[in-house]
Each structure stands twice: as structure tokens, then as C-alpha cells.
Amino acid sequence: MVDDQKKALRFYTEVLGFVKKREIPMGEHAWLTVVSAEEQDGVELVLEPMGFAPARVFQKELYDAGIPWTAFQVGDIAAAYERLKGLGVVFKMAPTSMGPTTLAVLDDTCGNNIQIYQVS
Amino acid sequence: MTFYEQQVRQLRDAVYPRGELSRQIVAAKQYIDQHFAEELDLNGIARRALISKFHFLRLFKLHYGVTPHRYLTEVRLLEARRLLLKGMPVTEVCVAVGFEGVTSFKGLFKRYWGATPASWKKSNFRDRAAGKV
Numbered sequence: 001m002v003d004d005q006k007k008a009l010r011f012y013t014e015v016l017g018f019v020k021k022r023e024i025p026m027g028e029h030a031w032l033t034v035v036s037a038e039e040q041d042g043v044e045l046v047l048e049p050m051g052f053a054p055a056r057v058f059q060k061e062l063y064d065a066g067i068p069w070t071a072f073q074v075g076d077i078a079a080a081y082e083r084l085k086g087l088g089v090v091f092k093m094a095p096t097s098m099g100p101t102t103l104a105v106l107d108d109t110c111g112n113n114i115q116i117y118q119v120s
Numbered sequence: 121m122t123f124y125e126q127q128v129r130q131l132r133d134a135v136y137p138r139g140e141l142s143r144q145i146v147a148a149k150q151y152i153d154q155h156f157a158e159e160l161d162l163n164g165i166a167r168r169a170l171i172s173k174f175h176f177l178r179l180f181k182l183h184y185g186v187t188p189h190r191y192l193t194e195v196r197l198l199e200a201r202r203l204l205l206k207g208m209p210v211t212e213v214c215v216a217v218g219f220e221g222v223t224s225f226k227g228l229f230k231r232y233w234g235a236t237p238a239s240w241k242k243s244n245f246r247d248r249a250a251g252k253v
Contacts, residue, residue: 066122093125099136100146100183103128113124120146 001050001059001069002110005032008047011109015087016072018045045070050111059111066092068105068115077102077118137179144169145183148176152188156195157218162188197232200225204241213237 002008009032012018018034021044029051033044050056062069074080077095081104085091092113093105103117136142148169152160165188166176180188196217203213211222214237219225229237 066124068124092122093128096125096128096132098128098132099142100149105122105124120150 001048001055002108002112003050004110005029005047005049008032008108008110009034012045012047015084015089016108016114047110063111063113066105066113069108069112071103071115071117074116074118077104077116080104080116135182141171141179142183144171145176145179148180148188149184149191152192152195156192156199157216159218159220160192162192193228194232197229200229200237201233201240201244204237205244207245210237210241 009020009023012034013020017037019037019040021033021035021040022031023033024031029049032047034047035044036042050059059069081091081095084106090107091104092107093103095102095104100120101117102120103115105113105115108114148165151165151168163173166173169176171179177187180186180191184191186194196219199217200213203216204210208216210226214222214225219228226236229235229240233240235243
């Protein structure tokens, strides 16, 4: 869930590198989805507008605890971390190893923590 | 440090062996990734990792959720799908990804993907040609 769809679209496409798939007007908001640039017929990520007040409480609690809303796999987390830091992205957790996986958590500027991870 | 990061660090310390042992398991998995098409001896991979066979099996499953043998099979079957989509004949795919016999290859393929290599290729190759995939 995002607090501003226009801002979210900019962040998820221009910063994270997703590609816009659908933007269907739905009154005040839109059915807005993005997809991986490498798999544009794959799973679509809905940038869903925050329109249900109780969900805002849940989202804020997750955010304050640093818990990611979702996670995306990357091929090279060190490179992704450096690239995103260079674009001004704020990380709540720098790359941290956990067995065969390395995890990092970033702020998507729309009310969510997002995890990126690499499995070695 | 956030609550989540604390949990990640606690879980890591509780679940995974420290340092070198984890690196050896990762190196073994990467060896499988790079050599899956060859005749691989999983006992030999355990020896390369300087770990006893049973300890290796247990640690591999702890790290990746499957046994090394199952992981190798999955890597081979994923590559088989990729080659079938490129139009390679089934028997050539079988050899190219490291299976010894076509019968066992067909059986495993069907068990994993729900269709024989030939029928899977037929439907997906057609879809790809039609621009659906």
C-alpha cells in the first residue's frame, strides 16, 4: 500500500527499475501495476492506494519496526545497495548476511520498508 | 537497529553455523550451479567441502531447504525447460543437462512440471512463437 500513487510510480520505476504495466483510472485513484524489467509478462506488483484507515495503523507498525512489506530478489546485492544509495535511497538495514542469503531493507518513501536479497 | 534487524541477527546466530562452514556449503551449491551438466558425484562434492557426507546433507538442507540431490535435479530440470523453449530436441536436452537416461529424464520432468518434455515443449514453444510467453 502506498500513500501517493504518483510518487510511488516514480520511485518504483525510476529508482528501483520496475516498468509500468497498467494504469487504469479508478476515480480518485488508479489500478496501477509495475513489473520486473526482465520479466514483463511475469507477476505484477500493485501499487495500491492507502484507502482504508485501519490498514494505515498496521502499515505504520510494520514500518516503525523495520519489517519489510515485501521482498525482491536481486543478482548482486552489493551493487544494488551502492546504486540505490547513490540515488539517495535510505536503507533501514545495510546488507546483512544470514546463511546463504544477504538481506537489506530500504525505505520506499511511500510508507513501506522493502527488502532486497541475494541467495548465494 | 530496528526490531527486524535484531530478529534477523538473532535468527542467523541461532540457525546457521558460523563462518567457514556456511561458506563451504555455499561454495558446494555454486559448484553444482556451474557443473550441473557434468556427471556429478555428490559424495565428491561433500569431500571437496571437507565435510562428511551426512553432515553435508544436513547442512545443505539447512541452508537451501532441499537435499543436494534434489537441488541438482531442479537445476537440471529448469535448464531443460530453457533449452526446450529454444527448440532443442528432447533427447539432446536430456544429455545437455546431465541426465543419463531419457526415460528417467521424462519421468522426472513430468513429475516436476506436470507434462512430458515433448508435450510441455509443444504447448510452450507454440505459445512463445505466438507471442504469448
